[in-house]
Amino acid sequence: MTDTDHAAQPTSAPADLASSVLVLRPDDHVGVATRDLQSGTELGLAEGGTLAVRQSVPRGHKLALRPAAAGDQVRKYGQSIGRATRDIAPGDHVHTHNLGMADDERMYEVGTARTRPPVPAAPRAFDGYRRSDGRWGTRNYVGIVTSVNCSASTARLVADQFRGRALDAFPHVDGVVALTHDTGCGLVPTSEGAQITLRTLRGYADHPNIAALLVIGLGCEMLPAASVLDGLELPPDKPVRTLQIQETGGIRRTVRAAVAAIEEMLPQVDALRREPAPVSELVLGLNCGGSDGYSGITANPALGVASDLLVAHGGTSVLAETPEVFGAEHLLLRRAVSPEVAQRLLDRIAWWKTYTAAGGGTLDNNPSPGNKAGGLTTILEKSLGAVAKGGTAELTAVYEYAERVTARGFTFMDTPGYDPVSVTGLVAGGANVVVFTTGRGSVLGCKPTPSIKVATNTATYLRMSEDMDLNAGRIVDGTATVAQVGQELFDLVVEVASGRQTVSEELDLGADEFVPWQLGAVT
Known part of the structure; x- marks a missing residue:
């Protein structure tokens, strides 16, 4: 080949920006990389010209699309996710080295963005267990609730007697679960912490997925076994x-007595059968954990679509994790049905500011190291993606931790961001299905309620396919839309409510993830 021939060879054109970076809003300062971008990579712009990647940007992390001077707000989702801590140029990797928290005043408007999803043309039903109090269960468990940690080992010994083939004769019993705690x-007993613990235990005792109940105490504890049931209808x-x-005579005698008691209960529980119920009887817990840069783009918005579909059918969804709403609370306030509902949310956020300050921290201690490795930088960014789980429906009620959820529609519960504690509160409040979105890969189960796990990206789904129920990463891959995955997720919720096992149920997970929120002094 001559020098002339070599010079005549065409050079490859730079890849289009849209093929490598998601731009969520036209005025955003940053986009999200959908593949690893090496320093020096040229990306073609729709308006002409190119954008040169100045530092390598990992998949899921942020690439600067426009300049920001030190001190300027940086926008993503059309909202501020913090302030630049140094000058940022187009093509820069935007993360903890040049973006910091900005707890600026947010404009609070109440009820200015209230929407109600359109009523569906055809009603949906699921097959559930009708309880005599009018509620519906999605599972049929025998629950062992412990009043104190001193009875935890005994409860586990009892539950162990019903593992393996011990329940083969009772095919309509989902299991015997020991709900132990620390x-x-x-x-x-009258403290806030004790009342939260008691409210949680009573919520599980009264849960519609618990068809029969055994309460085991030691006998001298401050929250005695009787307190779990006193006044509980x-x-x-x-x-x-x-x-x-x-009173029973020690661990061995208690185990024998407990096993005999459960053996008496099993025929009654096994005699129950599923029957059609309107999906309006579902209470859907919305949670996320191990989030990444795709969480607010794929799985969380898809779950928001599923939440809206359930609300449209007259059902209930419950968002949680107050520390992961901070920074996006103004968006929820715009959806509040009343000033009273809005104030309850603001009161809980104010409580959290005081609580974290007393511990020497701030609410921006969140995101976690794993979140940051996945591309999330500030709590503002994380929260803006997290609230997407709640869709667009109006906010009808705000509950404290483990309070019984009675309102229909989209609601909120005050919980920590720590996944097992948060989900425990949701289940105690009555959630009979939980959807859990994850980018880094969470393996949470939550007996007696089934947990549906949704991967935010295809890489995590493929790597952990035996632990995931649905892949929302197809949205970034371009093979499905948010609306399509949201509809799939809603359909999956109905199937799981009707008895389809989730992967966490196949692995028999969910007893160890019962973790009530502990507050207050221990004496």
């Missing part, structure tokens, strides 16, 4: 037994 004594068709280890 508290119940050494605290002031359990449905008359739920068999209930209470045992105290000290």
